[in-house]
Amino acid sequence: MRYVDEFRDPELGRALAGEILSLVETGRHYKVMEVCGGHTHSIYKYGIDDLLPENVELVHGPGCPVCVIPMGRVDDGIALAKIPDAIFTCFGDMMRVPGSKGSLLDAKAEGADVRMVYSPLDALRIAKQNPDREVIFFALGFETTAPSTALTLRRARAEGVPNFSCMCNHVTIVPPLRALLDSPDLRLDGFVGPGHVSTVVGARPFEFIPADYHKPVVISGFEPLDVLQSVSMILRQLAEGRSEVENQYSRVVPYEGNVTALKVMSEVFELRPHFEWRGLGFISQSALALSEAYADLDAERRFGVPGVRVADPKACQCGEVLKGVIKPWECKVFGTACTPERPIGTCMVSPEGACAAYYNYGRYATEREVV
Amino acid sequence: MTDCHGETGCITCGDVAIEMTVLRVDDVRLLALCASAGGEKETVETELVGAVAPGDELLVHAGTALQRLRAA
Numbered sequence: 485m486r487y488v489d490e491f492r493d494p495e496l497g498r499a500l501a502g503e504i505l506s507l508v509e510t511g512r513h514y515k516v517m518e519v520c521g522g523h524t525h526s527i528y529k530y531g532i533d534d535l536l537p538e539n540v541e542l543v544h545g546p547g548c549p550v551c552v553i554p555m556g557r558v559d560d561g562i563a564l565a566k567i568p569d570a571i572f573t574c575f576g577d578m579m580r581v582p583g584s585k586g587s588l589l590d591a592k593a594e595g596a597d598v599r600m601v602y603s604p605l606d607a608l609r610i611a612k613q614n615p616d617r618e619v620i621f622f623a624l625g626f627e628t629t630a631p632s633t634a635l636t637l638r639r640a641r642a643e644g645v646p647n648f649s650c651m652c653n654h655v656t657i658v659p660p661l662r663a664l665l666d667s668p669d670l671r672l673d674g675f676v677g678p679g680h681v682s683t684v685v686g687a688r689p690f691e692f693i694p695a696d697y698h699k700p701v702v703i704s705g706f707e708p709l710d711v712l713q714s715v716s717m718i719l720r721q722l723a724e725g726r727s728e729v730e731n732q733y734s735r736v737v738p739y740e741g742n743v744t745a746l747k748v749m750s751e752v753f754e755l756r757p758h759f760e761w762r763g764l765g766f767i768s769q770s771a772l773a774l775s776e777a778y779a780d781l782d783a784e785r786r787f788g789v790p791g792v793r794v795a796d797p798k799a800c801q802c803g804e805v806l807k808g809v810i811k812p813w814e815c816k817v818f819g820t821a822c823t824p825e826r827p828i829g830t831c832m833v834s835p836e837g838a839c840a841a842y843y844n845y846g847r848y849a850t851e852r853e854v855v
Numbered sequence: 856m857t858d859c860h861g862e863t864g865c866i867t868c869g870d871v872a873i874e875m876t877v878l879r880v881d882d883v884r885l886l887a888l889c890a891s892a893g894g895e896k897e898t899v900e901t902e903l904v905g906a907v908a909p910g911d912e913l914l915v916h917a918g919t920a921l922q923r924l925r926a927a
Binding site: 736742 | 871872900902904905914916918919922924
């Protein structure tokens, strides 16, 4: 396939692996965090970590939109889904995320009208088709997805769809990165930056990482050669004593991002003072709420939600996995009590979650090592 | 409509963006009918990438074009 096969070429992959080998210092251990769950998925799917020297460790970051949703927000969503005659819409993986008393899928099995949508626009279409019922859209995702929600809310306003509202769970990528960099239990050498988030926000928001923490960032595409080249670029910066933001994914990501998208987002959303992240706790100014101008379309204000904080299950170590402190297979319940079919933690739900990605692909690498 | 589920899960939840080709344009509502490489069709918001024409290739996430990759 055009623009895909070129980035999966085995010969080029071997050449990049050789280049990486030539850049590492013997005796030094490198920890590189891939921020985005899409990269985690590619790394396990294509066995990219098998191509790296033993002293280059890829650490999985918090960039999986479903994985960072805390149980309390799931419970709030279920409370909205159970409003009589309401239609509750959300993206597919979110339906399986466990709250304290089950998932949205369980609520659907108990009679709530919970529907999977692919885009916010689909949710708006359902609202227009069902004018006598309240249609609530559970919005989640990083800056990649937030523009879609913003455009749909603007469209709902312009087209006059009074029965449509949104429970906003959009999060932003920079605050958790700063929290991780300030965390004493994690020493990182560099970051593989999120490709699709950067399509919207551009490269500039990541400049604080080299400026304040003197660590390289390389914004990366998602094909195997993209990720390998990005790791190589990070190691080259380290070898040359540089730390800057580089853009490996320049075929898609402009340095300034999508200015129109940022403008629409600033009109529709405002920063929440703080927001709870699964496993990471409360992080200030890390999530979006609907702005005052769109308050009438805010499901939380229209219906009210319990807003109860629910502690993560004791057995689940998603927090440590999301911070890159432990590997998925080091969690006590990985692959036994917690599987993609019956997840306990969010990291096992989405294929971009580190645990699900490792369960689906990476565990074969361990089996190879045993043999 | 493109299925929410890709190879192993929901592509929207996974922050995955896909390349789509513009088939037909609604200039008034700023929408375009687009097709993926697999032939699946979807209505896409085009406001964020400016005016589009049939044959343009767009990077699409959650029903919204985030960038124009190639003009027709």
